[in-house]
């Protein structure tokens with residue numbers, strides 16, 4: 041890093057890499073975009089030419105030829121961990137879009153390499169920068185919930201199976217469906233507002249009810265071969281945490297439900313207060329419920345409008361410049377993915393499973 045300028049690269053400049061990483065980064069003062077890498081040559085060249093940077097179709101080639109301090113990884117999920125490991129081993133700080141890996145083993149490997157190389161690793165949950173969620177965190181941190189004992193949330197699309205190979209090809213998606221793709225958001229939201237406690241056990245179930253039905257193609261997003269669709273389109277979980285907190289979630293790419301589009305909801309109940317929030321993957325509307333000596337009351341904060349993707353990339357850049365821990369850590373992903381893996385395990389054996397967090 042020369043001066044306070046972070047020399048930056050983006051690996052994977054599809055929809056999300058462009059809109060939620062590259063474009064926001066252009067307005068962060070201390071960043072110089074050095075290059076982008078994407079195996080899709082025409083997409084890579086188009087983005088590089090529009091944003092006056094260099095294009096590489098092989099990210100290792102880019103790393104070997106350019107001086108790079110930090111990189112975003114915004115490829116399909118099944119490639120996140122292996123690319124992150126290559127990039128970290130090259131001494132580069134990494135912002136990986138959600139989720140950090142396809143499974144707990146991959147996540148642990150990434151966190152270990154980041155620690156060994158003494159590089160920053162941040163996970164791109166842009167939803168963390170929602171003012172509604174930040175209000176909930178403030179309520180929790182100030183003790184206004186008292187002791188949280190129950191958290192519940194869902195993130196459900198009436199019809200939103202993403203047909204693109206990025207999300208349903210077994211290798212690219214990491215072999216996992218709605219639970220990994222969007223379940224990670226609602227679980228991260230719930231864990232964040234309850235202080236990322238240590239999970240003890242999980243009972244879960246995952247179902248494929250829509251993706252393998254030919255007729256469903258006309259209602260969802262894009263097209264795919266239903267005879268080859270094996271990923272879950274619905275999952276639910278019940279989690280017990282150290283200290284007595286329990287959590288329930290539901291997640292669906294498709295479900296027979298009244299609302300249109302993607303709807304997210306969460307509530308956290310404490311013995312002094314509770315919160316309820318609504319939105320999608322990011323919460324947009326929140327209320328706090330408590331009582332004074334003589335009255336029950338409800339509070340609704342006035343929320344500022346925020347460019348959440350910009351806040352996400354800014355917080356990563358400033359964690360590098362100021363040499364502090366990024367706000368969304370790799371260790372949190374170890375907790376999150378231990379829960380996700382346990383839901384799949386519990387679903388396949390039909391029993392509650394214990395969680396033992398790996399040592400890092």
Ligand SMILES: NC(=O)c1ccc[n+]([C@@H]2O[C@H](COP(=O)([O-])OP(=O)(O)OC[C@H]3O[C@@H](n4cnc5c(N)ncnc54)[C@H](O)[C@@H]3O)[C@@H](O)[C@H]2O)c1
Pocket residue numbers: 051052053054055056057077078079080083099114115116117119137138139164165166204206221321
């Ligand atoms: N945080 C969010 O709200 C959000 C929303 C959408 C997607 N995402 C995440 O972002 C990631 C990308 O999703 P997307 O919607 O942009 O998908 P996309 O298919 O539009 O883009 C992925 C890009 O990665 C490129 N790519 C594939 N393999 C590569 C490799 N080995 N090296 C370099 N580039 C490679 C592809 O060519 C493509 O351009 C996924 O992990 C997804 O979960 C997050």
